[in-house]
Amino acid sequence: MSAGRSNRFASKRVQAMPESVFATMDRAKARARAQGLEIIDLSIGSSDVAPPVVALAALRAATHNPETYGYCLHTGTEPLRRAVSAWTARRFGFAPDPETQVLPLIGSQEGFANLLLATTDPGDLILAPDPGYPSYYGAIALAGLELARMPLLEPNGYLPDLSSIPTETARRAKILLMSYPNNPTAAVVTDAFMREVVAFCRAHTILLVHDFPYVDTVYGDYRAPSVLTQLGALDTAVELYSASKSFHMGGFRIGWAVGNADALAALAKVKGAVDFNQYLGIQHAAVAALEGAEADVRRVAKTFQARRDALVEALGVSGWSVPLPQASMYVWAPLPRAHADSFAFALALAETTGVCLAPGRAFGEQGEGYVRFALVRPPEVLARAAARLREFAEVEA
Numbered sequence: 001m002s003a004g005r006s007n008r009f010a011s012k013r014v015q016a017m018p019e020s021v022f023a024t025m026d027r028a029k030a031r032a033r034a035q036g037l038e039i040i041d042l043s044i045g046s047s048d049v050a051p052p053v054v055a056l057a058a059l060r061a062a063t064h065n066p067e068t069y070g071y072c073l074h075t076g077t078e079p080l081r082r083a084v085s086a087w088t089a090r091r092f093g094f095a096p097d098p099e100t101q102v103l104p105l106i107g108s109q110e111g112f113a114n115l116l117l118a119t120t121d122p123g124d125l126i127l128a129p130d131p132g133y134p135s136y137y138g139a140i141a142l143a144g145l146e147l148a149r150m151p152l153l154e155p156n157g158y159l160p161d162l163s164s165i166p167t168e169t170a171r172r173a174k175i176l177l178m179s180y181p182n183n184p185t186a187a188v189v190t191d192a193f194m195r196e197v198v199a200f201c202r203a204h205t206i207l208l209v210h211d212f213p214y215v216d217t218v219y220g221d222y223r224a225p226s227v228l229t230q231l232g233a234l235d236t237a238v239e240l241y242s243a244s245k246s247f248h249m250g251g252f253r254i255g256w257a258v259g260n261a262d263a264l265a266a267l268a269k270v271k272g273a274v275d276f277n278q279y280l281g282i283q284h285a286a287v288a289a290l291e292g293a294e295a296d297v298r299r300v301a302k303t304f305q306a307r308r309d310a311l312v313e314a315l316g317v318s319g320w321s322v323p324l325p326q327a328s329m330y331v332w333a334p335l336p337r338a339h340a341d342s343f344a345f346a347l348a349l350a351e352t353t354g355v356c357l358a359p360g361r362a363f364g365e366q367g368e369g370y371v372r373f374a375l376v377r378p379p380e381v382l383a384r385a386a387a388r389l390r391e392f393a394e395v396e397a
């Protein structure tokens, strides 16, 4: 299916959307499967962990309750908004107003795309990370925005260098987008960095959008800071959360936004024209998870940590030394020395070994030279993938 330039019905907005590298990867996967190879798919961050039992029980119960069957208006989302506020208070020590500072989303991806439509006009400028989650670029094109890329580079810990943003660009920017723990680089930030970015956005009257789906995928003692705990952040920032990552409910499509009341009111208005909120039963599942799944969340974080350890160790044995991330469900690895093109590497690897990785270039120009492993299989499967990589690299060398 193509919605590109040859599609006579595609709007200019749609034509401006970048092609997805993942579609080509999907074809490579199909060819590997046709050759009878066992596929180890580490290319997509779709969790293989089951949602919390309490969430599934709440959803099952809701399907027996006819009161959940109808359209869900904003008032119907109140239990979820209250649960989000209480969770935020427990986690970060402040309780957003459930009426004005919390808004349910049909996944954070939906929330981001509609937030752009709600708070910008075509031609406005957005500061966005490169590399970054690919759907950002599609949403930015859809909203008709001018993209000013903030390179996330290894020497700077994959943080944007705010001091290198030209004054004129900062003055014109309507939105600054960032996401930590980061996909794809697995970088994390400190409170001090959050302070700096809030001050920057306040000084230039920029809406700071912090995409925060990996708040719970943290290892060891690391705790991911919320931008909203910084002084004055609620004047200038919105944070996007996702049950896809915190509670492994990616297919259920539920998330929430917390932050600036004006931005959320504008977003609610757009959503009023576009959707009718997520099914109430799924909202009940999210409430149950927010209220009763803390132990599951901590246990699963340890599961991902063990996977990280297994993969990084097995890659090390293969002679591929990669940094040990403190959070996210990814390992971001510079390509082995003999390779320069991440896309060619990932395609050849998939077709020869069945191991599928995401090529760095899929995340933006600055992602070239890297591949991303998603930790979505058990340790023994990750070790098997690393062993196949070793054979492949020897064959290719």
Ligand SMILES: Cc1ncc(COP(=O)(O)O)c(C=O)c1O
Pocket: 045, 106, 107, 108, 109, 110, 133, 179, 183, 211, 213, 241, 242, 243, 244, 250, 254, 255
């Ligand atoms: C950084 C980032 N944002 C958003 C999403 C999508 O989240 P959701 O399922 O809530 O739309 C993902 C999914 O991988 C992601 O990595």
